Amino acid sequence: MTSPVLEVRSLDTTLHTPDGRTLHVLHGIDLSIDAGECLGVVGESGSGKSVLARTVLGVHPRATRATATGQVLLNGEDLLTAAPRRRAELLGTGVAMVHQDPMTSLNPVVRIADQVTESLTNRRRMRRRERLRTAAELLAAVDVPDPARRARAYPHELSGGLRQRVGIAAALAGSPALLLADEPTTALDVTVQRTVLDLLDRHRGTRGLATLLITHDIGLLYGRARRIAVMYGGRIVETGPTEAVTEAPAHPYTAALLRSVPRVTGPLRRVLPAVAGSPPDLSRPAVGCPFAPRCERAEAVCSTEAPPLHRAGDGHTAACHFPLTLPIGPASASVSKAQETV
Amino acid sequence: MTPAKPPVVPTPEPCPVVLRATGLSVVHRTRSGPLHAVSEVDLTLRERRTLALVGESGSGKSSIAKALLRLPPPTAGTVTVDGTDLAALSPRALRALRPRLQMVFQDPVSSLNPRRTVRDLVAEALDAHPDPAVDRAAVVERQLEAVGLPLALFGDRRPAQLSGGQAQRVAIARALAAEPRVLIADEAVSALDVSAQATVLNLLRRLTEERGLASLFISHDLGVVRAVSDDVAVLQLGRLCEQGPTEEVLAAPAHPYTAALLAAVPEPGRPLGDTGLLPADPPSPLDPPSGCRFRTRCPFADERCAREVPELREVAPGRTVACHRPLLPVAAAQDSAVAQDGAAAQDSKVSGRPSR
Numbered sequence: 168m169t170s171p172v173l174e175v176r177s178l179d180t181t182l183h184t185p186d187g188r189t190l191h192v193l194h195g196i197d198l199s200i201d202a203g204e205c206l207g208v209v210g211e212s213g214s215g216k217s218v219l220a221r222t223v224l225g226v227h228p229r230a231t232r233a234t235a236t237g238q239v240l241l242n243g244e245d246l247l248t249a250a251p252r253r254r255a256e257l258l259g260t261g262v263a264m265v266h267q268d269p270m271t272s273l274n275p276v277v278r279i280a281d282q283v284t285e286s287l288t289n290r291r292r293m294r295r296r297e298r299l300r301t302a303a304e305l306l307a308a309v310d311v312p313d314p315a316r317r318a319r320a321y322p323h324e325l326s327g328g329l330r331q332r333v334g335i336a337a338a339l340a341g342s343p344a345l346l347l348a349d350e351p352t353t354a355l356d357v358t359v360q361r362t363v364l365d366l367l368d369r370h371r372g373t374r375g376l377a378t379l380l381i382t383h384d385i386g387l388l389y390g391r392a393r394r395i396a397v398m399y400g401g402r403i404v405e406t407g408p409t410e411a412v413t414e415a416p417a418h419p420y421t422a423a424l425l426r427s428v429p430r431v432t433g434p435l436r437r438v439l440p441a442v443a444g445s446p447p448d449l450s451r452p453a454v455g456c457p458f459a460p461r462c463e464r465a466e467a468v469c470s471t472e473a474p475p476l477h478r479a480g481d482g483h484t485a486a487c488h489f490p491l492t493l494p495i496g497p498a499s500a501s502v503s504k505a506q507e508t509v
Numbered sequence: 510m511t512p513a514k515p516p517v518v519p520t521p522e523p524c525p526v527v528l529r530a531t532g533l534s535v536v537h538r539t540r541s542g543p544l545h546a547v548s549e550v551d552l553t554l555r556e557r558r559t560l561a562l563v564g565e566s567g568s569g570k571s572s573i574a575k576a577l578l579r580l581p582p583p584t585a586g587t588v589t590v591d592g593t594d595l596a597a598l599s600p601r602a603l604r605a606l607r608p609r610l611q612m613v614f615q616d617p618v619s620s621l622n623p624r625r626t627v628r629d630l631v632a633e634a635l636d637a638h639p640d641p642a643v644d645r646a647a648v649v650e651r652q653l654e655a656v657g658l659p660l661a662l663f664g665d666r667r668p669a670q671l672s673g674g675q676a677q678r679v680a681i682a683r684a685l686a687a688e689p690r691v692l693i694a695d696e697a698v699s700a701l702d703v704s705a706q707a708t709v710l711n712l713l714r715r716l717t718e719e720r721g722l723a724s725l726f727i728s729h730d731l732g733v734v735r736a737v738s739d740d741v742a743v744l745q746l747g748r749l750c751e752q753g754p755t756e757e758v759l760a761a762p763a764h765p766y767t768a769a770l771l772a773a774v775p776e777p778g779r780p781l782g783d784t785g786l787l788p789a790d791p792p793s794p795l796d797p798p799s800g801c802r803f804r805t806r807c808p809f810a811d812e813r814c815a816r817e818v819p820e821l822r823e824v825a826p827g828r829t830v831a832c833h834r835p836l837l838p839v840a841a842a843q844d845s846a847v848a849q850d851g852a853a854a855q856d857s858k859v860s861g862r863p864s865r
Contacts, residue, residue, distance in 0.1 A: 211702040212673065312790065327566065328790060356565040356729050357773040359791075361784060383702050386732075386775040413777040427707040429732035431759055431774050437714065439736055441707035445672055 171199035172344050172377035178237035180222045185230040190449040192218045194401045203375040207392030209385045213446040215401040216381045220347045263338035267350040269330035273322040279333055280318035286341035305336045328359035349381045397421045400447040400457025407483025417485035417492040420458045464489045524555035527723035528691050533586035535572045544795050546572040547747045554723035561726045561734040564744035567794050570727045574693050578610050608637035611684035615696040617676035621668040627679050628664040634686035652682040674705025693725045710737045731774050743767050746802040753828030763830035763837040766803045809834045
């Protein structure tokens with residue numbers, strides 16, 4: 168068996184904000200992504216899903232200090248303990264990120280060609296004509312029509328969908344092993360979203376790219392991510408194969424999330440079941456299950472004791488005292504083994 | 510959890526018309542020449558009903574919303590509210606009427622003044638209340654209660670202390686404070702998490718029915734549109750391409766563009782359908798294609814589509830479509846020649862239609 172491209176073990180991240188608060192954002196995150204695989208991370212705002220991507224990259228908002236413990240292994244090398252120079256080298260050649268808003272992630276006063284080729288190591292040796300040609304090739308690979316002309320353009324001259332494709336071209340230029348995509352299509356129309364996600368899928372397949380796809384829209388992962396990790400209050404509360412998690416969720420939060428998705432198929436619902444209450448306050452130390460205050464199945468134990476890991480199926484686990492599905496084969500596989508395959 | 514409410518019984522037709530737009534056109538003057546943002550659009554908003562306006566960016570959704578409020582006035586066409594033509598009103602009369610037309614925007618936090626408390630934000634909207642002697646404190650409490658934000662808990666908070674969903678509910682309470690007739694929600698839930706989105710959608714639907722509002726809900730997400738609206742109008746580059754009752758349109762779209770939008774919606778448990786769209790980007794509204802504006806992306810387009818602009822034709826009672834080769838046969842009585850043409854086109858196309 169090949170080793171995963173990204174493996175995160177017992178990752179805890181604490182952020183110290185400029186206004187003096189301490190936020191315990193991530194708790195005991197375990198996950199791994201193989202080459203050519205897409206792992207979907209789904210959660211509401213404040214669930215910690217973006218901090219997860221930022222911790223992998225080691226970048227946090229200005230003036231925010233972060234402490235991360237645990238391991239973040241990129242092809243077996245720990246990014247958290249690597250020397251700064253080695254870390255920069257590993258990240259620079261191995262990891263790329265696609266951001267939510269392509270308008271703000273691109274520099275408005277730099278031509279597309281220069282931004283797309285920025286991560287190429289031999290860029291400095293390239294002549295202008297060669298750089299334009301390389302940029303056009305990279306743009307053509309992400310289905311940008313008329314790539315030679317677009318390479319000379321500035322970001323404001325392109326539509327939102329084209330800009331996001333430029334963002335993807337820039338991310339793919341350095342042939343990374345791991346792609347972090349944080350809400351890559353949230354700002355786009357459904358039809359454009361479709362083509363952009365199809366594009367990511369295609370490159371994942373042809374280049375064997377490991378992809379971490381972060382979104383708040385669980386529907387978007389269906390048919391794309393092989394596995395899903397559902398985050399709530401800085402923890403992965405449920406994880407498993409996409410079909411298993413969306414068809415038979417074990418955690419009440421996942422079930423509530425799925426119920427509140429407005430659908431175009433199925434019976435018409437005039438009142439959507441919303442999850443009452445708000446996400447947990449991350450400045451307080453977490454005791455018990457983070458979802459307990461909003462959970463319809465919660466009992467006293469939920470707010471005092473950390474929930475055990477419930478094994479709902481093959482590679483499908485949920486951290487819950489009162490899960491919605493029956494456990495399978497209690498002795499057939501140890502819990503820690505199941506957790507490691509997250 | 511929200512308690513399960515009994516299903517809302519559909520209001521018997523027809524509800525009284527509140528707002529009617531006829532032949533609405535908006536042309537923006539740009540450095541690159543005239544931009545036809547909206548072309549000859551007819552819309553009707555009825556009391557206690559929600560009309561959803563669907564389309565991609567650049568389709569003219571927001572231009573229509575602004576034109577209805579005369580911000581700025583449309584280039585052509587008329588807008589009447591309760592029978593009064595807005596263009597015929599004096600500036601003073603228009604100013605008096607404006608608070609009856611309220612709008613809720615996409616980004617709730619940036620649409621609220623960050624320095625004011627929730628209580629002040631809602632009270633401020635009462636400056637536009639029809640009765641100047643209204644008991645302001647009582648109305649503020651009642652409006653906040655109606656959107657599920659108790660005054661005691663939220664009255665002294667500022668926008669930064671609210672979640673996106675809560676801020677949007679404050680924006681709705683503000684809009685309601687002036688006792689509007691018409692509520693326009695422009696992508697009001699696009700920036701929210703699914704859970705907050707469900708709360709706001711339920712709220713908009715309930716308030717429209719309880720307060721007899723005529724609502725216009727602008728969105729690009731058909732799943733959301735289905736949950737909130739009675740009728741839907743699909744816009745494509747500033748022209749209406751399909752219109753009808755939401756459930757009927759989504760069950761069997763007549764326009765290939767509606768079908769593509771529907772197929773593109775990601776949904777858990779639903780295999781990714783084929784949108785059937787040709788791999789072309791949406792054309793620029795500055796330089797729309799000749800004839801049918803959808804033809805460059807349409808899988809069924811032929812030379813007639815490049816030549817003639819399709820007119821809206823009836824395909825079923827209350828349903829119209831502007832397409833030379835619709836996915837549903839055009840009603841025979843309306844235009845026999847066209848219907849024959851349509852039927853012939855129908856046969857040749859069945860096999861090529863995206864399966865759903």
